Amino acid sequence: MTSACLVTHSADSSAVAILHELFGYKDFRGAQAEIVAHVLSGGDALVLMPTGGGKSLCYQLPAIMRHRAGHGVAVVVSPLIALMHDQVGALEVAGVHAAFINSTLTLEETQRIEREMLSGRLVLLYVAPERLTTPRMLAQLDSLRERGLLSLFAIDEAHCVSQWGHDFREDYQALNVLHERYAGVPRIALTATADDLTRADVIERLALSEARVFISSFDRPNIRYAVVEKDDARRQLLHFIQEEHQGDAGIVYCQSRRKVDETAVWLDRQGISALPYHAGLAAEVRRRHQDRFLRDEGLVMVATIAFGMGIDKPDVRFVAHLDLPKNIEGYYQETGRAGRDGLPADAWMAYGLADVVNQRRMIDESPAVEAFKRNQRGKLDALLSLAEAHDCRRVRLLAYFGEASVVCGAHQNACDNCLNPPATWDATEAARKALSGVYRFLQQRGQRFGAGHLIDVLRGKTTEKVAQFGHESLTTFGIGSDVSEAQWRVVLRQLIALGYLQTEGDYNTLELTPAAREVLRGEVQITLRQPGVASKAARVAKRGKGTSAQRTRGKSPPLPLDEAGLARFEALKAWRGELARERKLPAYVIFHDATLAEMAHTAPGSLEAIENISGVGAKKLEAYGRDILRVLGG
CATH class of the missing domain: 3.40.50.300 (P-loop containing nucleotide triphosphate hydrolases)
Structure with a gap:
């Protein structure tokens, strides 16, 4: 084994040990280990990972390890106060010194955290993008860099930097200062949603052309x-x-x-x-x-x-x-x-x-x-x-x-x-009739009407509006009487969705698009789901008739438990709830339901047995282990 491989293997082993020590997990998921190793070595990264896929660990673990190696503070750019509060609370419970600076703090609290940051004792600091680029914060970051105490930058929700993204924020565009001002400090940008155009824009605007791109599966199978x-x-x-x-x-x-x-x-x-x-x-x-x-x-x-x-x-x-x-x-x-x-x-x-x-x-x-x-x-x-x-x-x-x-x-x-x-039907002829109806309106003195009136004409319904405009005389009047009103709405919705029709003006009148010619000529086949049949098939009540487990899956504990196990699960949840209220933390920051369910299922009788449960790190074991044994012992 080469010396480079030995170093990588050593880093991987250390990362897994810290993962278990602080977060209670036995191993990484997906590309987490590779990302952590890359950032640990000082590399830049763009990480695309679905929500719930474990993005936070990809920068939290390198930050912890680089801090232990003397590299100082990691700065996390986060757009929302709620995320800062939750993640800092969870890190502190796990035994990691973290803090945030935002508008909820008093001047005295902010100054105290700034002192912690400048001393290098802080492991992670969460800030909003607009706060990061203030002269005061940049001057403090300059001081950290000069003393070798600026560990890394993590840019969460990185799609916000792109004008093509779904949640563009101008404050994010100023983050290119990190590349210009702090060259050599590793940067990791993370997002759960970005198509090809948005990814390219993120890379350009954050100057990440040399960064390694990690793309995880977007599937959320649960x-x-x-x-x-x-x-x-x-x-x-x-x-x-x-x-x-x-x-x-x-x-x-x-x-x-x-x-x-x-x-x-x-x-x-x-x-x-x-x-x-x-x-x-x-x-x-x-x-x-x-x-x-x-x-x-x-x-x-x-x-x-x-x-x-x-x-x-x-x-x-x-x-x-x-x-x-x-x-x-x-x-x-x-x-x-x-x-x-x-x-x-x-x-x-x-x-x-x-x-x-x-x-x-x-x-x-x-x-x-x-x-x-x-x-x-x-x-x-x-x-x-x-x-x-x-x-x-x-x-x-x-x-x-x-x-x-x-x-x-x-x-x-x-x-x-x-x-x-779902049951489907060949709606090609119905689509041609609908488009013909719009065309006949236009032929008659360039008139335009909305979906409701078109459906009345197609179904041969004599209304005051139909009589007013003389639409009983149109060749399309009544040609769709064999199609229900609900089906016609599905047809029109699909034609608009596919770009064969468009709506205009305050009254949402219908107009043909150039692509409509393909349908009118019979060059395109249109297959639609049956209205009513489809909605009933997709309806939860019908869907839930499969199994009792499916019908109650929202209310059941994460693991199948017998009567005694269920009682233990409820007792653990009640204990966690009291503790969460006492510490003013969300209950899941203390333990997830899945962790409590595993405790209820295995009924551990010792601290060593609790330590083997996923989600129980050393700090939590020390803080809560004896209480858990007491609750389980009844």
């Missing part, structure tokens, strides 16, 4: 994806929660602040404990609601996309969308907040024609340049394709990120289409 056709979406959501996730923590995303407020109130009245979160609420209210979500069990947060990035809560059992997101990156990141603990979780979305119209209108009316709008339309089209799919959703989702996969089949967390293959 998440089940389902999309239902909107039919009183709020009631559908309630049914989904009551049937599958009663008493579970979850997030419900809505597009508008008003809808967030109304949905939260409505859910609460239906017996589902829910709180609203959006930028229109006072900062103190947002903080209080977020703290409750992190600390309480079984709370549902109804929110705009202002909520969620950096939320480390591992036991979110579902993420629901009552409105269509803007793109797959946003959808993937938002759904990825479910099941961070690796246990079964659901990504559920209700979707309808109005969603397509609204998203296209927002893009068209934005003040952005045409190139950006074109890019956003392409991203929206990819999401619409995912929503309208009647084949495996997981395959389509992963293909967007350039990852090949096989259909998820009939395993426990398969998507709705794989669990219950």
